[in-house]
Amino acid sequence: xxxxxxxxxxxxxxxxxxxxxxxxxxxxxxxxxxxxxxxxxxxxxxxxxxxxxxxxxxxxxxxxxxxxxxxxxxxxxxxxxxxxxxxxxxxxxxxxxxxxxxxxxxxxxxxxxxxxxxxxxxxxxxxxxxxxxxxxxxxxxxxxxxxxxxxxxxxxxxxxxxxxxxxxxxxxxxxxxxxxxxxxxxxxxxxxxxxxxxxxxxxxxxxxxx
Numbered sequence: 496x497x498x499x500x501x502x503x504x505x506x507x508x509x510x511x512x513x514x515x516x517x518x519x520x521x522x523x524x525x526x527x528x529x530x531x532x533x534x535x536x537x538x539x540x541x542x543x544x545x546x547x548x549x550x551x552x553x554x555x556x557x558x559x560x561x562x563x564x565x566x567x568x569x570x571x572x573x574x575x576x577x578x579x580x581x582x583x584x585x586x587x588x589x590x591x592x593x594x595x596x597x598x599x600x601x602x603x604x605x606x607x608x609x610x611x612x613x614x615x616x617x618x619x620x621x622x623x624x625x626x627x628x629x630x631x632x633x634x635x636x637x638x639x640x641x642x643x644x645x646x647x648x649x650x651x652x653x654x655x656x657x658x659x660x661x662x663x664x665x666x667x668x669x670x671x672x673x674x675x676x677x678x679x680x681x682x683x684x685x686x687x688x689x690x691x692x693x694x695x696x697x698x699x700x701x702x703x704x705x
Contacts (some may be wrong), residue, residue: 501529505564507556507572508532509539512657520687524694531617536563538697549588550638551694552630561630568631575685577659581618600658604651608662611647619647621663623685641688
């Protein structure tokens with residue numbers, strides 16, 4: 496790979512937080528790639544996330560942007576959510592729209608807090624799950640996933656992070672994702688773990704001329 500020009504990976508999302516997070520992970524791992532949002536390609540096409548699975552939804556998003564991207568592009572999509580044992584794995588793939596189709600993260604957090612109110616500690620187990628779906632220059636598909644287990648607090652705590660972070664305490668900690676800060680969550684988060692699997696594959700892949 497040309498050391499002076501980074502390989503671009505287009506992220507099938509307009510979420511600035513996700514773009515920044517994955518860009519930081521790529522820089523941390525020295526992959527020599529630049530993460531650009533779908534905005535660099537004119538915006539993310541409308542995609543109905545209706546497959547009922549993380550992988551299916553991620554694939555739809557990746558394919559939609561890849562079809563729009565210049566030939567030979569690499570596209571990456573993420574689908575993630577919080578899976579709560581007491582809710583039978585919900586909200587799961589519906590995490591972004593738990594409180595309604597508007598996708599209001601603050602409303603989603605309030606709803607999960609309310610739904611779990613009064614549930615005893617032993618039934619508050621949960622995990623964050625992330626599926627990364629990558630389509631390479633040749634159109635081949637690759638999947639990587641990661642999870643972080645923990646428990647849900649009774650009330651949100653902390654001002655960092657986003658989404659459900661203030662309600663989730665990862666195993667081995669007493670602070671929520673939103674209290675731990677980026678330095679810690681960048682190592683143990685579901686997205687970081689999925690990214691680590693992707694980074695390992697990226698380093699090991701062989702492409703003529705690269």
